[in-house]
Amino acid sequence: MTPPATRLGLGDPAREARLLARIIETISAGLDLEEILRGIAALITETTQTDVCFVYLLDEAGERLVLRGATPPFHQMAGQVELKMGEGVSGWVAAHGRPAVITEDKLSDQRYKHIPALGREDFTSLASVPILGKPHRLVGVLNVHTRQRREFTDADVQLLGWMAGLMAGGIENARLHRMLAQREEAMERFAERIVLAQETERRRLAGEIHDGISQRVVSLSFHLSAAADAVRTAPDVAAREIEEAQLLAEAALDETRFAIAGLHPPVLDDLGLAASLESLARSIPRLEVHAEVRPCELPAHVATAVYRIAQEALQNVVKHAGARTARLRLLAHGDTITLEVEDDGQGFAAAGHPDQTSQAGPSGYGLPGMRERAELLGGTLEVKSYPGQGTLLRLRFPATAERRSTFSLRVSPE
Numbered sequence: 001m002t003p004p005a006t007r008l009g010l011g012d013p014a015r016e017a018r019l020l021a022r023i024i025e026t027i028s029a030g031l032d033l034e035e036i037l038r039g040i041a042a043l044i045t046e047t048t049q050t051d052v053c054f055v056y057l058l059d060e061a062g063e064r065l066v067l068r069g070a071t072p073p074f075h076q077m078a079g080q081v082e083l084k085m086g087e088g089v090s091g092w093v094a095a096h097g098r099p100a101v102i103t104e105d106k107l108s109d110q111r112y113k114h115i116p117a118l119g120r121e122d123f124t125s126l127a128s129v130p131i132l133g134k135p136h137r138l139v140g141v142l143n144v145h146t147r148q149r150r151e152f153t154d155a156d157v158q159l160l161g162w163m164a165g166l167m168a169g170g171i172e173n174a175r176l177h178r179m180l181a182q183r184e185e186a187m188e189r190f191a192e193r194i195v196l197a198q199e200t201e202r203r204r205l206a207g208e209i210h211d212g213i214s215q216r217v218v219s220l221s222f223h224l225s226a227a228a229d230a231v232r233t234a235p236d237v238a239a240r241e242i243e244e245a246q247l248l249a250e251a252a253l254d255e256t257r258f259a260i261a262g263l264h265p266p267v268l269d270d271l272g273l274a275a276s277l278e279s280l281a282r283s284i285p286r287l288e289v290h291a292e293v294r295p296c297e298l299p300a301h302v303a304t305a306v307y308r309i310a311q312e313a314l315q316n317v318v319k320h321a322g323a324r325t326a327r328l329r330l331l332a333h334g335d336t337i338t339l340e341v342e343d344d345g346q347g348f349a350a351a352g353h354p355d356q357t358s359q360a361g362p363s364g365y366g367l368p369g370m371r372e373r374a375e376l377l378g379g380t381l382e383v384k385s386y387p388g389q390g391t392l393l394r395l396r397f398p399a400t401a402e403r404r405s406t407f408s409l410r411v412s413p414e
């Protein structure tokens with residue numbers, strides 16, 4: 001039996017005002033993103049008389065839609081369902097920036113993709129609208145489903161779009177709040193790590209000075225004393241001692257340079273980031289590194305962070321990948337800077353994601369350290385690795401300081 005189409009669109013000012021008040025109440029309930037999305041999903045199903053609502057948000061890179069909120073019991077799946085741009089009805093809506101309605105027989109709709117985790121076989125009709133922030137920025141996609149067949153009217157879809165638009169600002173605020181909280185946590189972790197790193201670095205320097213440089217200076221001093229004793233009686237012995245002392249002075253100088261180079265990459269100051277990365281690429285032993293780097297103007301601390309990430313990524317290639325070649329790229333697209341280090345080595349199973357793309361990998365200090373640096377730049381670090389198919393590490397961050405604070409929210413529907 002087909003229920004009559006329900007017209008839910010706006011038009012009644014009193015109803016509109018009540019709805020507005022409830023939307024404002026929902027999005028001002030707090031700054032917890034999950035809670036806001038749960039509230040939104042509940043309000044939407046109630047208002048549109050639908051059975052279930054899913055809220056997908058675009059990820060930071062603007063590439064995937066991630067389920068972030070839903071009505072029970074699907075709220076438990078938050079964070080566990082992802083769609084690429086263009087994939088499924090939601091992906092289609094996100095990619096086209098237009099609503100979609102399927103009244104029945106969704107399986108025969110080419111845009112539809114069954115997601116087993118959501119078990120939506122029970123649902124017959126659906127309406128999906130983009131969540132658009134200002135200025136026309138895609139924040140995510142909102143879907144409603146009904147068990148019984150339902151003809152979603154233009155007015156229904158308009159109402160959904162209107163509500164989604166009103167909620168976009170609240171969602172963005174909550175995301176911004178979460179991003180700032182994460183950034184603060186990253187700062188704290190980074191500060192702890194800096195203290196630890198300083199201690200390690202001090203021990204390393206002390207070791208190098210004690211075992212290397214000071215030993216050489218002691219021997220050098222012996223040779224000079226021997227030369228001083230022999231200078232009148234045996235000038236040829238004195239000459240040999242001075243020669244020895246000279247070699248030791250050179251070795252001590254080399255070791256001093258090495259110790260200093262470990263503290264700060266001196267090439268960065270002299271050559272700038274692009275040339276330093278090229279020089280880094282050439283300096284990696286037993287690995288052919290193809291460098292493609294564009295000169296870009298970045299503040300010194302940002303350039304150092306990028307250089308350190310490239311250095312650790314290449315060290316990982318040497319240590320773990322067993323690769324023949326690697327590619328190092330530094331690109332600027334508009335205001336976004338991208339650093340990529342890719343190798344053709346054995347790859348690894350980055351945990352936590354079915355397609356082996358992950359936020360986390362096996363334990364070590366390198367990857368977490370790189371991720372923290374990326375977060376401090378207001379950017380993202382992506383590790384794509386498949387056993388047997390090499391590894392791609394991609395850092396993306398905004399070039400300008402103002403945009404570094406809002407980068408995670410930057411998404412574009414195009």
Ligand SMILES: Nc1ncnc2c1ncn2[C@@H]1O[C@H](COP(=O)(O)OP(=O)(O)OP(=O)(O)O)[C@@H](O)[C@H]1O
Nearest residue numbers: 316317320321347348362363364365366367368391
């Ligand atoms: N390019 C790569 N190819 C293959 N495996 C990699 C690559 N990069 C990282 N890995 C894997 O990820 C793990 C974690 O890397 P990470 O840099 O965090 O730690 P690590 O290199 O083992 O130690 P550390 O960097 O603290 O000296 C490595 O042990 C390795 O198993």
Ligand SMILES: [Mg+2]
Nearest residue numbers: 316364366367
């Ligand atoms: Mg490492």
